[in-house]
Amino acid sequence: MGxxxxxxxxxxxxxxxxxxxxxxxxxxxRMRSEGATQxxxxxxxxxxxxxxxxxxxxxxxxxx
Numbered sequence: 621m622g623x624x625x626x627x628x629x630x631x632x633x634x635x636x637x638x639x640x641x642x643x644x645x646x647x648x649x650r651m652r653s654e655g656a657t658q659x660x661x662x663x664x665x666x667x668x669x670x671x672x673x674x675x676x677x678x679x680x681x682x683x684x
Contacts, residue, residue: 630662636655636657636658
């Protein structure tokens, strides 16, 4: 996972958290839901990248 991917995921998590909090404060269920969804998507992308990296690490360890 490159720096740009990590940064994009982190920005999406922070933006989602802000949307969720604004939705809570204004009782806007749609914005709160969008924020939660955005955070979940960023976390899923990050988990996928971690899994790919773990696979690469295993492959590299096996070929040594």
